[in-house]
Every structure is written in structure tokens, then in C-alpha cells.
Amino acid sequence: MSSVLVILEIKDRIISRISWEAMAAAHTLAEGRGLPVDIAVVTSPTNPILAKIQGKPPRTIYAVDHKLLHAYTSDGYAEACAQLIAHVKPAYVILPHTYQVRDFAPRLATRLKQVLISDVTGIETHAGASVAPTFIRQLLQGKLNARYSHTGTGVCLLSIQAGAFRADAPEASATTVEPFLPKLEAAQIRIQPGEPFRASAQTVDLGSATILVSVGRGIKEEANLPIVQELATALGAELAASRPICDAGWLPMERQVGSSGQTVAPKVYLAVGISGAIQHLVGMKGSQCIVAINKDENAPIFEVADYGIVGDLFEVVPALTAAVRKVKG
Amino acid sequence: MKIIVAIKQVPERDARIRIDSEGKWIDLQDIEFNLNESDAYALEEALQLKEAHGGEVVVISAGPERVGKTIREALAKGADRGIHIESDDLASYDALGVARLLAAAIEEEPEDPDLILTGLQSDDLGLGQTGVIMAEILGLPHATLILKIEKTETGIKVLRELEDGWFQHLELPTPAVLTIQSGNSKLRYATLMGIKKAKTKEVRRVTVADLIHNDPDVKPADPVVILDQVMLPSKQRTTQMLGGSPSEAAAALVEKLQFEVRAL
Numbered sequence: 222m223s224s225v226l227v228i229l230e231i232k233d234r235i236i237s238r239i240s241w242e243a244m245a246a247a248h249t250l251a252e253g254r255g256l257p258v259d260i261a262v263v264t265s266p267t268n269p270i271l272a273k274i275q276g277k278p279p280r281t282i283y284a285v286d287h288k289l290l291h292a293y294t295s296d297g298y299a300e301a302c303a304q305l306i307a308h309v310k311p312a313y314v315i316l317p318h319t320y321q322v323r324d325f326a327p328r329l330a331t332r333l334k335q336v337l338i339s340d341v342t343g344i345e346t347h348a349g350a351s352v353a354p355t356f357i358r359q360l361l362q363g364k365l366n367a368r369y370s371h372t373g374t375g376v377c378l379l380s381i382q383a384g385a386f387r388a389d390a391p392e393a394s395a396t397t398v399e400p401f402l403p404k405l406e407a408a409q410i411r412i413q414p415g416e417p418f419r420a421s422a423q424t425v426d427l428g429s430a431t432i433l434v435s436v437g438r439g440i441k442e443e444a445n446l447p448i449v450q451e452l453a454t455a456l457g458a459e460l461a462a463s464r465p466i467c468d469a470g471w472l473p474m475e476r477q478v479g480s481s482g483q484t485v486a487p488k489v490y491l492a493v494g495i496s497g498a499i500q501h502l503v504g505m506k507g508s509q510c511i512v513a514i515n516k517d518e519n520a521p522i523f524e525v526a527d528y529g530i531v532g533d534l535f536e537v538v539p540a541l542t543a544a545v546r547k548v549k550g
Numbered sequence: 551m552k553i554i555v556a557i558k559q560v561p562e563r564d565a566r567i568r569i570d571s572e573g574k575w576i577d578l579q580d581i582e583f584n585l586n587e588s589d590a591y592a593l594e595e596a597l598q599l600k601e602a603h604g605g606e607v608v609v610i611s612a613g614p615e616r617v618g619k620t621i622r623e624a625l626a627k628g629a630d631r632g633i634h635i636e637s638d639d640l641a642s643y644d645a646l647g648v649a650r651l652l653a654a655a656i657e658e659e660p661e662d663p664d665l666i667l668t669g670l671q672s673d674d675l676g677l678g679q680t681g682v683i684m685a686e687i688l689g690l691p692h693a694t695l696i697l698k699i700e701k702t703e704t705g706i707k708v709l710r711e712l713e714d715g716w717f718q719h720l721e722l723p724t725p726a727v728l729t730i731q732s733g734n735s736k737l738r739y740a741t742l743m744g745i746k747k748a749k750t751k752e753v754r755r756v757t758v759a760d761l762i763h764n765d766p767d768v769k770p771a772d773p774v775v776i777l778d779q780v781m782l783p784s785k786q787r788t789t790q791m792l793g794g795s796p797s798e799a800a801a802a803l804v805e806k807l808q809f810e811v812r813a814l
Contacts, residue, residue, distance in 0.1 A: 232713075295682075295692060320713050323670075324694045327645075327679035331686040336644045336775040339677055360780065361674055364567050365576065368779045372772065411691035415719035417712055432813060456814070468733030474715065481711060481731070489813045496563075499676070510811045511787070512803065519567060521783065528806055529789045530799045540800035548804055548814060 224280065225251040226311035227260045228302060230319055231270070236262065239317040241275040241388035243381040246344055247315045248277055248389070253346020253354060256312060259283065261305055263290050263298070266400040274396065276389030283309070283401045290405070294412045298325040301403040303332050306376060308401065318380040330378045337378045338369050340499070342385040358382075362498035363521035383480070383503045425459065425475050432458035432489045435478055435505070436466055439494020439515065439534050443471040448538050449493050455545040461485070463501045479504035494534045497522030514538065551605035551701070552661060553596040555629065556652055556668040556680065557589040559613055559620040563673065573779050575641060585620050588669025592730035594737050595699055596667050597628045603701055606630045608659070612651055614638045618753065625748035626740035632753040635761070644773035649683035654761040654768040656688065663725055665706070670695055670729040678729075685727035692727040693720050697734040 227247040229240035244260065251258045257280040262271065266284035274282070285305055290297050302325070306314060316322045318340045330337040343357035345368075356369045356379060371377040427433060434453040440446060453460045460476060467477040478485055479501040490508035495501060497513070497520055505511070506525045513526035514537050523529045530537055561576065562584045568577040585593075596607045609624040611617050612635035621632040635651050643651070656666065666688075671678035685692035697717075698709035705723040711731050712718055740748070761768045792802040808814045 295694075299686075320695055320711070323678055324682070327682035328686045328692070330679075331646060331649075331683045334646075334774070336646045336683075336773075337679060338775055339679060355778065358676075359783070360676060361561070361565075361567065361576070362563075362676070363783065365569075366781045366783045367777050368781070370776050370778055371774065372776055373774055375774065411723055412693065413721040415721075417716045417718045419716055464733070481713070482715065484714075489807065489811060506786070510807075510813065512807075513789075517564070523789055524783055524785050525787055526789045527787055527811075528803055529791045530803065531791065531793075532796055532799065536796040537799060540796040541803060544797070544800040544804040545814070548808060 223310060223312040224257045224259045225254070225313045225315060226306070226309055227258060227279070227315045229260055229262045230317055230321060231262060231264060234270070236270055237317065237319070238388060239319060239381075239383045242383065242386045243315050243317040244276050245386040245389050246341070246379075246381045247313075249386070250313060250315070250344050250346060250354060253344075254312070259309060259311065261285055261401070263301065266398050271398050273391060274394045275391045277392060278394030278396045280396070282396050282398045284398050285401045285403065287403055287405050289407065289410055292414045293321060294410050294414055295325040295328055296410045296412055297405060299328040299332060300405060300409055302329050304403040305401055306333065311376060314376055314378045316378070316380045318382050322380050326378065326380060333376060333378075335375050335378055337380060338371065339380045340382045341379050342366075342382050359499050362496065363502060363524075364519065382499070384506060420474070425473075427459055427461055427476065427478065427483045427485050430459035430485075430487050432456050432491070433461045433478070433485060433487045434458045434491045434493065435461040435463065435495060436472075436493050437463040437495030437501075438465050440466070443469070445535070446471060448535070448542075452491075452493075452538050452542045452545070455542045455549065456491075458491070463495050463498075492522050492526070493538060495522055496520045497525065551599055551603045551665065552608070552663045553599060553605065553665045553667060554608045554610055554656055554659070554663045555589070555593050555596045555624070556666065556684070557593065557609050557611045557620065557624060558586040558669070558672050559583045559611065559617045560586045560672055560674040567782070569780055569782070574777060575780060583616060583620065585623060586669050586672050588671060588730055588732050590669070590737050591732045591734065592667040592669050593624055593627060593629065594735050595730055596665075597738070598735065599665070599699060599701070605664075608633060608663070610652060610655060611635070612637055612648060613640055621753055622748050623740065625751045625753075626744040627738055628744060631751050634753055634755045636755055636757050641777075642773070643770060644775045645677050645679045646683055647770050647773060649680050649687060650768050650770075651758060651761060652680070653684050653687040654765050655756055656684075658756070658761075658764060665699075665724060666690070666727045668727075668729055670731050681727050681729040688727070690725050690727050691722050692729070693722060694729040695731045696728045697731050699728065
């Protein structure tokens, strides 16, 4: 019987939160299609983390184990997952949209003559098993949504965006763990990976700030940064930024919020001149209150904002600094 | 070192978003186009490698006539020559179909490349897959989200960005495909001399029919994944828009932060 197979990712020795979100997405799809859910984790079958499953218990847990998979490589993971899919024969394969999945899943899909539907934010199942499900993903940096469908009879592969689905609470489960031992040879791994490392000690902890003032491309020049710094100081806030500001070297990388930087959820996140590309939103949309100041009323940042001001930041920000100073005396 | 850089022309970042009459893409009338941002970084890395080790940088792009302008811009920045896969109906291909065209045109090159670079994802479709798919089609190793490339005795050593401020070095044999993350280098501008020289540089134009003629496997299969419809995003939160003059909006926001959010 075909199934929905979820390939979960281990990070820092636990199954990552985004993996459980992908699992929740898999259950949505599986219920709509009347299919069972299986999960796979690249780890030893005796790893105790396999006993702690969040959400409804899967039918089978595959522990994909091989010494050539101990260090991640795109070659090793693509081949091992291709063999697993040939063995399990799922109708759908669901993965979390992480950097690692972005690295190997397109290669895996190509090997199966398929195309990964990447960074999915929504799954629509339609009444009747004969109507294929549809998948929502974002285009143009979040300014547009698109509905995609998969055709043909082959396996359909999806990766799920961080935060798009809510991970289910853990449920006691007694699922059997089935070892899956792919056939891999050292010559198939063409890449030699080094140990992951952090570039430098972090001196700023954006995660502990109550208020963040975050600045994006709208600031135009490095010389204009003091106007947002003054606002941050007036609010007692930390200064953060979107990727382009750090890429340009105007602020250090450790102040970057987004998929390649820090994930934050302060009490107030004030986005100044940030359009709200997907990569930025995933890092801050969990904030309690989001304020957006942007010249473009159609900027995607306004889709997640609680308060919005459409206007020229060079006029609005100094006015806001003055107003804050007035109430804070 | 011979380096091929796959680049894409995309609607400019601030382009006005109006859904077209078929509901499958935006109306492109009056829209300006730019070189995709991470592709610009891929081109920059290629040009720096050529400056350090010699060789040739070839840019390749698929799309309609207007893509020629983006290819010329890359030539003006220092690429040696260009390949333009002419196609007016790329939207009917899925990512695998487009990567097949690029791979086929690369395979027609008289001399094999040492490296194929491209940006990590496009600013319009954002699939983030074309480079990796090309690697699989061409049977080459790949690495994604690459910030730095060093030549070694046997191949290359690259710096890969991981999540949450982590990094990793990888060693790969060449030829290899790398997808480049933005931010490692400052992008160069085309000089006047560069723009002048670009006019005389070679741009090889190939049609999809030519590619199929040379390799029948390129013939576009039915797409596996289809874009059915585009829609304007729906709001995830209710936004209170604060209007008026800058000082009125600022005063209104401070009041909200004080009394509704209780953050001041």
C-alpha cells in the first residue's frame, strides 16, 4: 500500500522542530488522501530519540543507517534516500525545507525523474481520491502565491517551509523501528565534508531582546544607519538587519535575522525598510507584535504586520524617535 | 580554469505586481528586468577565480530575446563569452526541463568546464534547484550555499553556509557544480571599457530545436510539476494601518506600543 513518507532531520542530536512541522504537513496530506504515514531518520536503529515521536504515531519508523552517512554529504543522502524510496514505494515524500534538504533533495528528485516542489506553505486536499492535491508556495520573494500540482504516476516530493505548519504535540506511540541499510560504496561519495564550525563568538544575542529594530534595503546607504540606531537607542532596543545589509558589510552578520541568520520572537519587532522576503519572514514571524514601516504598501512585510505605516522611512523614523523620546521622558 | 556561470534574468525587485490575464504569472508589460541577485555573486566568484588562475568565464542563460541584454551586462563585467538558449515558452517547462536545456548546451561546449556556478535560487520562482538538478544530469558532484572557492591540487575547497551562523568546508573534485550564496564579495560594476568590449564578444545563440537535434534526450517531456495559478497572498495578521503625516503616524504608533502592546 502506498504511503506518505516523511524524511526527518536530526540537528543538535534531536529531531528538529521543522521536521515535526513537516510531519504535521504529512498528516494533513495523508488524511486527505487516506494514506498511512511512515517516517525515516538517518540514524542508528537503537537511537533513543526514535522513541519520542511528536504527533500521531507513524506506521513504520525507518532508521536509515550506514557508516558513510555519519557525516552528511549530498551524494550519500541522495543515494540512500533513493534506495529507501524504491523500497517503501511511497506516493508522497515530505521533507523539511532546511539547508540540508535544499542540498540533496533536488538531486534525489532528479534521480527519480521527478521535480521537488520546494518550500511549500500550504497543502490543499480535495474531496474524492481521484482529485489530486494542490500545493501552495511563494513566488517573487513572497509577493505572490502560486498553486502547483503534480502530474503523472511517479512519487511526488515536497519540502515544507519552516513555520508553515504547526507541529503536533507528542503522543505515546509504540511504532516499530525498522532498520534500512542502504548499499553504499565509498567511491559514490565524491565530497569530503569538514566539521561544521561557528565563524566567531557571538557577542549579540538578538534572541533575548524585548524589542528589535530591524533595518533592510530601504535604508539605501550605510551613512543612513544612524537614524535607525537612534530609534533603537530611544526604544532600548537591539539593532537587527535583513541579509542584504549584512552582505554589504554595513552591520555584522550576527545581527542578521532570517533563515541564514537568527530566528527571533521578541515582544516587538519593528521592521524598517524591509520588504519581507520569505527568508526574512521565517526568522521573525513568531514575534508577538510586528510593526512595519515601508514605502511600498504591497510589500509582503505588511502581510504579517500588526501595525503598518506606509511612508518614507527617512521622515517616519526620525518622527518616531522624537515621539518615543517624548513619552519616555 | 574554464568556468560556466548559469544566470537568469528576473523581474526587478520593485516591479509592480499585477496578475496577467491567464492568472499564471505577472503582467510583464512595462517591467524592467535584472540579473538575478545570487547569480550576480556567482558571476563575481567566477571572475575572481579567473583573475587568480587564468582561464575563461562563459555565461549561459535561457529565455526570450530580452535575456540578451542580461548576457551583455555579464560580458561587460568581464565574462569572455555567452551562450543564449532562445526560448519564448520557458514557463511551460518545469525545473527539470530547464536544467536539461542548460545541461545540453553545456555539453555542446568544445572543451569541458572545470566548474559550473549559479546562484542558489532565483528571485522570481525561488525553486533553488536548477544548479543541483544540472549536476545530477551531468553526473557531477555539487555543493550548495557556497561563499568561498579555493583551488587545490586535486579540485576545490569551498566554504558552505549552514544554518544559524554555522559554516563548513568541503573538498570536491572538479568538474563540479556550485550554487553561490550572496554576500562573500562586493559585486563589481561594468566599466565603460567593459561595456565597449562586451559589444564585440561572442554570444552563441542556440535554439531548443538545435539542442534536440544534437541530443534527442533533451526533447521536453511533459512537465512533472505544473504551476496552475498565481494569487495575491492573503494576510496572515490583521494590520492596523496608521495614516496621516509622519509625525501623526509616529504618535499613533507610540500610543499603540504604550497602551495596546504595553511595550513602552
